[in-house]
Amino acid sequence: xxxxxxxxxxxxxxxxxxxxxxxxxxxxxxxxxxxxxxxxxxxxxxxxxxxxxxxxxxxxxxxxxxxxxxxxxxxxxxxxxxxxxxxxxxxxxxxxxxxxxxxxxxxxxxxxxxxxxxxxxxxxxxxxxxxxxxxxxxxxxxxxxxxxxxxxxxxxxxxxxxxxxxxxxxxxxxxxxxxxxxxxxxxxxxxxxxxxxxxxxxxxxxxxxxxxxxxxxxxxxxxxxxxxxxxxxxxxxxxxxxxxxxxxxxx
Amino acid sequence: xxxxxxxxxxxxxxxxxxxxxxxxxxxxxxxxxxxxxxxxxxxxxxxxxxxxxxxxxxxxxxxxxxxxxxxxxxxxxxxxxxxxxxxxxxxxxxxxxxxxxxxxxxxxxxxxxxxxxxxxxxxxxxxxxxxxxxxxxxxxxxxxxxxxxxxxxxxxxxxxxxxxxxxxxxxxxxxxxxxxxxxxxxxxxxxxxxxxxxxxxxxxxxxxxxxxxxxxxxxxxxxxxxxxxxxxxxxxxxxxxxxxxxxxxxxxxxxxxxxxxxxxxxxxxxxxxxxxxxxxxxxxxxxxxxxxxxxxxxxxxxxxxxxxxxxxxxxxxxx
Numbered sequence: 001x002x003x004x005x006x007x008x009x010x011x012x013x014x015x016x017x018x019x020x021x022x023x024x025x026x027x028x029x030x031x032x033x034x035x036x037x038x039x040x041x042x043x044x045x046x047x048x049x050x051x052x053x054x055x056x057x058x059x060x061x062x063x064x065x066x067x068x069x070x071x072x073x074x075x076x077x078x079x080x081x082x083x084x085x086x087x088x089x090x091x092x093x094x095x096x097x098x099x100x101x102x103x104x105x106x107x108x109x110x111x112x113x114x115x116x117x118x119x120x121x122x123x124x125x126x127x128x129x130x131x132x133x134x135x136x137x138x139x140x141x142x143x144x145x146x147x148x149x150x151x152x153x154x155x156x157x158x159x160x161x162x163x164x165x166x167x168x169x170x171x172x173x174x175x176x177x178x179x180x181x182x183x184x185x186x187x188x189x190x191x192x193x194x195x196x197x198x199x200x201x202x203x204x205x206x207x208x209x210x211x212x213x214x215x216x217x218x219x220x221x222x223x224x225x226x227x228x229x230x231x232x233x234x235x236x237x238x239x240x241x242x243x244x245x246x247x248x249x250x251x
Numbered sequence: 252x253x254x255x256x257x258x259x260x261x262x263x264x265x266x267x268x269x270x271x272x273x274x275x276x277x278x279x280x281x282x283x284x285x286x287x288x289x290x291x292x293x294x295x296x297x298x299x300x301x302x303x304x305x306x307x308x309x310x311x312x313x314x315x316x317x318x319x320x321x322x323x324x325x326x327x328x329x330x331x332x333x334x335x336x337x338x339x340x341x342x343x344x345x346x347x348x349x350x351x352x353x354x355x356x357x358x359x360x361x362x363x364x365x366x367x368x369x370x371x372x373x374x375x376x377x378x379x380x381x382x383x384x385x386x387x388x389x390x391x392x393x394x395x396x397x398x399x400x401x402x403x404x405x406x407x408x409x410x411x412x413x414x415x416x417x418x419x420x421x422x423x424x425x426x427x428x429x430x431x432x433x434x435x436x437x438x439x440x441x442x443x444x445x446x447x448x449x450x451x452x453x454x455x456x457x458x459x460x461x462x463x464x465x466x467x468x469x470x471x472x473x474x475x476x477x478x479x480x481x482x483x484x485x486x487x488x489x490x491x492x493x494x495x496x497x498x499x500x501x502x503x504x505x506x507x508x509x510x511x512x513x514x515x516x517x518x519x520x521x522x523x524x525x526x527x528x529x530x531x532x533x534x535x536x537x538x539x540x541x542x543x544x545x546x547x548x549x550x551x552x553x554x555x556x557x558x559x560x561x562x563x564x565x566x567x568x569x570x
Contacts, residue, residue, distance in 0.1 A: 048451065074453035086451075088444035099437050103452040107434040109459065114255070115434045156452065 001026040001196050002047070002164060007056035009039075009046055016042040017053070018220035024164075029190045030198045031211035035241060039220040040200045041083060044166050048080045049073040060164070074104075079162030083169045083200075085149035086156075089142035093133055093152055096141050097124035100159035124159070130193070131155045131185060147178050151185070158189070165189075167199040171206065179203060183210060208232065216241065258428055262421040269417045273410060282413040284525070286481045288517055289416035293423045293474035295501035295513035297467040302499070303507035304431055305463050306443030307357070310365045310495055311372030314352070315345050315468040317490020319475020321379060324392045324485040334401050341476055342469050349468030350461070357460040369492060376490050391486035396479065406480060416477050423473055428510055430466065439463055500538070504545050506552025515554050 002024040009017040016039040024030055032040050045051040047058060049070040058066045065073055088096050098116040101123050102108060110117070116124075128134045131151045136144060141152055150170060157165055170186055171179040183206050190197045201207050207214060207228070214231045216223040218241065224234045231237055273282055294316045301307040322344045326337035356367050379386045386392060399406040406412050430436055438459045441449040450456050479485055488494070497520060498513075505516025520538075527537045549556045 050447075050451075069455075070450045071453045071455045074451060080451060082448075086445060086448045088441055088448065090440065090444050095437075099441050100452050102434045102437060103441070103449070103454050106453075108438040108454045109462070110434040111430060113434065114429075114432050115437045117434065156448070160452065 001028075001061065003059040004047070005057045005059070007043075007046060007053050007058065009042055009051060009053050015220045017046060020056070020217075020220070020222055022215055022222060022225065024196060024198060026163075026196050027194065028196055029187070029210065029212045031207040031214045032198060032200045032217060033202070033204075033207055033214060033241070034217035034223070037219075038217040040217055041168055042220075043217065044080060044168055044200070047073075048078060048166060074160060077161070077163040078166065079157035079160040079164070080166040081150075081153040081157045081168065081170065083172050085146070085153040087141050087149065087152050089140075091141060092138050093128060093141055093144070094121070094124055094137040096152060097127050097155060097159055100156045101127070104160045127155050127159050130158060130189065146173055147182065150174070150182065154186075154189075158193070162195070164196045164198070167197065169200050169202065171201065171203060179206065186210075254432075255429065258425055262425055266414070266417050266421055270414055273413070279409055282409055283481075284521060286413055286416040286477065288514075288521055289420035290474045290477040290481065291497065291501065291521065292514040292517040293420055293477065294471050295498040295505070295517050296424060296427055296510075297470035297474070298495075298498045299502050299507060299513045300427065300431070300439070300463055300467040300470075302502055303512070304436065304439040304443065305460065307460065307464070308361070308365045309356075309368040310499070311368035311370070311492070312467070312471055312498055313490060313492060313495035314368075314372035314375050315349060315471035316475045316478070316494060316498075317372075317379075317485075318345055318348060318375065319472030320479040320482075320485040320489045321386060321392065321475075322472070323476045323479045324396060325385070327396045327398065328392065328394060334398055334406070338476060341472055345468050345472035346465050349465040353461045353464035353468075357457060357464060369495070372490070372492055372495060376487065376492070379490055380487055386485075389487060392484040395483040399480075412480055416481075419473060419477055423470055424511075424514070427470060431510065435459070435462070500542060502552070503542065504552055506555030506558075509552070509554035509558055512552045512554040516552060519553065 004020055004022045007017055007020045008015060018039070020043065032043065034040050042051065046053050049068060049072070053066060056066070057064055060076055060078065063076065065076060068076070088099060091099065098120050101120050102116060105120070107113070107117055125134060125137065128137055131154060133148065133151055133155060136148060141149065144152060150172070154167065154170065167186065171182050174182060186197070186199065187210050189195065211228060213225070213227055215225045216231065216237050223240060224231055224237045226234070269285060294312070298309060298312040301309050301312070319341055322341040323337055326332060326340055327334065332340070352371050356364055356371065359367055380388055382388070404411050406415055431439070438449065438454055441452070441454065442456055442459060446456055475489070478489060501516035501520045502513045503516065504519050505514065506512030523538060523541060524534070527534050531537065545552065551559070
């Protein structure tokens with residue numbers, strides 16, 4: 001589905017992504033973990049075209065998308081949501097989604113028909129229902145709760161009918177109960193929408209609870225990859241990141 | 252579809268009322284006022300496509316208003332083409348100029364965009380002042396607009412020009428209103444609210460920005476044409492930078508979030524202009540105080556304020 005080969009991105013002297021080679025199989029639910037500054041968000045920015053890599057390649061469904069611009073990458077079926085919920089605050093939830101759907105249908109330059117065009121309204125309600133936002137459809141998005149704003153951000157990405165969905169910390173800034181509600185929604189989406197889903201997450205209970213596979217980044221490099229059990233047992237990961245009970249005892 | 256017909260019906264009604272008024276109120280002052288209003292309201296509303304709807308604060312939009320007056324006056328004085336042809340040619344000249352200017356400006360953000368648009372206008376102003384042979388320099392293009400009779404209607408006649416200005420304003424506003432109500436209009440709001448998100452939804456931001464820049468320039472030049480017919484020529488003040496400031500004042504006073512805000516603001520601005528200059532020579536001082544009252548008192552334009560008081564959300568959606 002997505003093959004990344006020798007991907008490198010430097011900011012000044014720091015390699016935020018350093019010679020990363022990773023493969024994401026279709027219909028998997030993959031977590032990316034790593035300490036702060038490990039280059040997780042940069043990695044997403046490279047895939048989605050927000051940043052151009054210095055070297056390496058990104059191949060999506062057999063096509064090299066390394067040098068494509070954002071809009072072209074979106075068209076190929078890669079959607080993303082952001083660490084800080086990103087949406088259109090002056091619009092209602094329904095208008096946000098209608099706008100995203102109009103964009104997805106290539107109507108964003110349409111100067112003849114009134115917005116929203118036929119079918120857009122209905123489709124927006126469908127997308128809202130996928131994430132349980134239907135009751136807030138007429139609420140101004142700026143006035144939504146933090147959790148609902150994160151859901152709206154994901155809903156905007158879903159409006160693009162992506163085959164690959166990148167979620168940058170979907171549970172950021174949430175309390176424990178809210179986190180699990182959010183992650184259950186994410187998991188249900190993954191099951192029902194035929195998605196390949198990659199998410200960045202700091203909460204290890206969530207990561208080991210739902211991910212079918214895990215990639216560990218550290219200082220821009222791939223430290224480990226595998227199933228949750230493999231990662232849990234990986235000595236390099238334990239040393240660099242998870243920590244061991246023994247280590248604490250030694251101190 | 253229903254809303255388009257409603258808007259058109261309101262437009263026709265407005266023209267009918269305006270056509271009747273001079274029969275009730277004699278004297279030319281009102282007609283003069285409406286013609287100037289038509290010109291400036293087209294200009295201010297076109298600027299609001301950039302400022303209010305797209306979040307692009309141009310300080311040099313007067314370039315296109317002024318270029319509209321000069322191109323139209325020059326085409327009428329120096330070539331033999333008919334008035335409708337000169338009208339269309341003026342729009343084309345402005346569109347081509349806007350593509351060139353826009354291609355440079357839209358890459359820039361916020362204050363840099365504002366300053367470079369202003370610089371572009373000052374550049375155009377200097378060219379017009381210096382190119383005396385073509386433009387008349389400081390003196391402007393005097394000598395009037397010839398061939399004003401179109402389809403048997405003499406636009407040299409004050410009442411006819413008044414009706415013409417009202418019709419052009421209504422048509423211009425209807426088209427611009429339609430533009431902001433299309434999916435393209437929604438793209439403008441998306442870019443204003445969150446440009447990065449818009450680009451990650453597949454919108455090619457620079458294309459939308461350049462298109463709206465060109466469209467707004469074209470409508471500004473229509474305002475310029477009306478002004479050129481009104482003053483029978485073109486003058487450097489009409490392309491100097493304070494004219495851009497007038498449009499910004501009109502937008503701020505009327506309301507960036509309401510489609511008719513700039514039109515209402517233009518009426519306030521011109522009324523102030525007429526009343527205050529009759530009473531005192533401190534026009535700038537009076538205007539400054541009133542703008543401060545809008546900015547610090549209402550914290551929004553008049554029409555946005557009224558819309559919110561009535562429990563609504565301004566159409567442009569700025570809150």
